[in-house]
Amino acid sequence: MEVVSVELTDFRNYEQQTIGFQPGLNLVVGLNGQGKTNLLEAIHALSVMGSHRAGQSAALVRHGQERALVRADGFSRSRPVHLDLEVKRSGGMRMLINKVPLERTRDAGTALATILFSPEDLALTKGGPEERRRFLDQIAVRLRPLAGQQRHEFERVLRQRNGVLKAAHSSATALATLDTWDEQLVRTGAAVVQARLDVLARLRPTAEKRHAEVAGSDRVPGFAYLAGWAPEIPDYESIPGLLEAAIKSSRSKDVERGVTTSGPHRDDLEIMLAGVEARTFASQGEQRSLALSLRLAERDLVAEARGEDPILLLDDVFSELDDTRREKLAELVFSSGQTVATATATAGIPLDAGRVIAVDGGRVTRDA
Amino acid sequence: MFTGPVQDLVEELSKLPGIGPKTAQRLAFHILKTEDVDAKRLAEAILEVKDKMRFCGKCFNVSTTELCEFCSDPRRDATLVCVVEEPRDIWAIEKTAEFRGRYHVLGGAISPIDGIGPDQLHISELIERLEPDGIKEIIVATNPNVEGDATAIYIARLIGPLGVEVSRISSGLPVGGDLEYADEVTLGRALEGRRRM
Ligand SMILES: Nc1ncnc2c1ncn2[C@@H]1O[C@H](COP(=O)(O)OP(=O)(O)OP(=O)(O)O)[C@@H](O)[C@H]1O
Ligand SMILES: [Mg+2]
Ligand SMILES: [Zn+2]
Numbered sequence: 001m002e003v004v005s006v007e008l009t010d011f012r013n014y015e016q017q018t019i020g021f022q023p024g025l026n027l028v029v030g031l032n033g034q035g036k037t038n039l040l041e042a043i044h045a046l047s048v049m050g051s052h053r054a055g056q057s058a059a060l061v062r063h064g065q066e067r068a069l070v071r072a073d074g075f076s077r078s079r080p081v082h083l084d085l086e087v088k089r090s091g092g093m094r095m096l097i098n099k100v101p102l103e104r105t106r107d108a109g110t111a112l113a114t115i116l117f118s119p120e121d122l123a124l125t126k127g128g129p130e131e132r133r134r135f136l137d138q139i140a141v142r143l144r145p146l147a148g149q150q151r152h153e154f155e156r157v158l159r160q161r162n163g164v165l166k167a168a169h170s171s172a173t174a175l176a177t178l179d180t181w182d183e184q185l186v187r188t189g190a191a192v193v194q195a196r197l198d199v200l201a202r203l204r205p206t207a208e209k210r211h212a213e214v215a216g217s218d219r220v221p222g223f224a225y226l227a228g229w230a231p232e233i234p235d236y237e238s239i240p241g242l243l244e245a246a247i248k249s250s251r252s253k254d255v256e257r258g259v260t261t262s263g264p265h266r267d268d269l270e271i272m273l274a275g276v277e278a279r280t281f282a283s284q285g286e287q288r289s290l291a292l293s294l295r296l297a298e299r300d301l302v303a304e305a306r307g308e309d310p311i312l313l314l315d316d317v318f319s320e321l322d323d324t325r326r327e328k329l330a331e332l333v334f335s336s337g338q339t340v341a342t343a344t345a346t347a348g349i350p351l352d353a354g355r356v357i358a359v360d361g362g363r364v365t366r367d368a
Numbered sequence: 369m370f371t372g373p374v375q376d377l378v379e380e381l382s383k384l385p386g387i388g389p390k391t392a393q394r395l396a397f398h399i400l401k402t403e404d405v406d407a408k409r410l411a412e413a414i415l416e417v418k419d420k421m422r423f424c425g426k427c428f429n430v431s432t433t434e435l436c437e438f439c440s441d442p443r444r445d446a447t448l449v450c451v452v453e454e455p456r457d458i459w460a461i462e463k464t465a466e467f468r469g470r471y472h473v474l475g476g477a478i479s480p481i482d483g484i485g486p487d488q489l490h491i492s493e494l495i496e497r498l499e500p501d502g503i504k505e506i507i508v509a510t511n512p513n514v515e516g517d518a519t520a521i522y523i524a525r526l527i528g529p530l531g532v533e534v535s536r537i538s539s540g541l542p543v544g545g546d547l548e549y550a551d552e553v554t555l556g557r558a559l560e561g562r563r564r565m
Binding site for chain 1: 483515522525551557
């Protein structure tokens, strides 16, 4: 799949601009604060109906304006596709795929799917466990829609169980339904864990391969699912039993603290490099390479599931990588469908056949 | 802020479920502008419903008499009871014309974060009905969400050991449509809850 042209109206610092893209690599260059990330954000919004950095969609609307528009023409499964996305300052987004309004946000990626790697992704290696859980959970939804519903239910059950635990201090009868919530927590929690393990099993070999391609193979990464409630998970069938036992044994502690102290909501995806924890020991460039290989692996899984390459959006990825890694990444990008990458300068970026789009203050000044 | 009767009305309206302060204001000013007869009719309808309607003494359905139309109908099977969250759910099930038993309205579902536990629902009244009514089977038709499921599990655990059969209605595909138009989540759920044939 690919995007051929994008028209921005009052989106971030773009007043009115049409930008053309080619298959393969497109490099968006410009000084700091000119609109490179904004352009990637607009393309990404077409696939997720949201923003990777703005909590509220109103931030996407140009200052002083009421609504932003992103219009795009592209190809999906070799068929032309036209997308219209409207973002209102008052909140909310609306999308039309080939002029037909989209009913559910979760179907946004059916036309164009994008994989975005941004500086914020460093949190995948460096940040807390919740970043990595979210990463696994989001991929699970991309591969299997029901996984989203299951995770939603798990979170709801967890909130309700915590509600019981909190009420236990003031009400003698509050604990009457704790067994019920435990049973639900085991059922929904097991589904969430199984989905994550499923994703990890498919992700691991690809992430290892991608990491070797970018960073070479002398320092080998490792990815492991860490569950505080089970030292080891031998197979999917054992998940409910293990979870049930753990929740039972931590019940008195839970009641005392008024919160569910163990379960899938505390799990982590452990990332190792050369045998030690990457979060604490790896260098900044190494951490970024690991995060990048996870995103590239996600790209590969989505490509496999959809039978076509998603659009790869790389924000500022070249800046922290050394020359070798930069070259490897550029090579790899040439064989991964369409890519839109940003950089402050073309210098140092191996760029044989790519379109360069120069942006300056929300305008495209050169496009060749 | 307004004062006097307008403010009183705004405050009363905003106590209604789903009505925030803004909507309450809009409704209050709408009522202020309506014809006297229309405002009177609304007030009378509210008084009337409080005066004439009550909850059935057995199943907590809305009723004009001590026992509701289902509890007092001898043709309905008293040994089979369908448990629902709200009276409006009875009307949904009645429209199917497939159910010939009686009902029991819980008045909600278990939701600890909203302060609703078994004691806030008509669950003990259901237990008390079991013997005198000779109830043999209970179908739990609470909503297909986390709270509805929890309520169903709680009731099943409570009543199952007493020798009464307890079942839960299944959630599934809309009938009459094409499989390809069902949304993925509903279809996924239906696959999970498949039956052996
Ligand atoms: N809603 C908005 N309306 C107008 N301008 C905005 C809006 N949101 C952001 N901007 C401006 O857009 C400019 C460009 O932002 P962007 O993040 O795209 O820069 P960039 O080219 O990626 O820079 P860098 O190289 O520093 O990452 C910023 O100066 C910002 O002030
Ligand atoms: Mg940027
Ligand atoms: Zn009744």
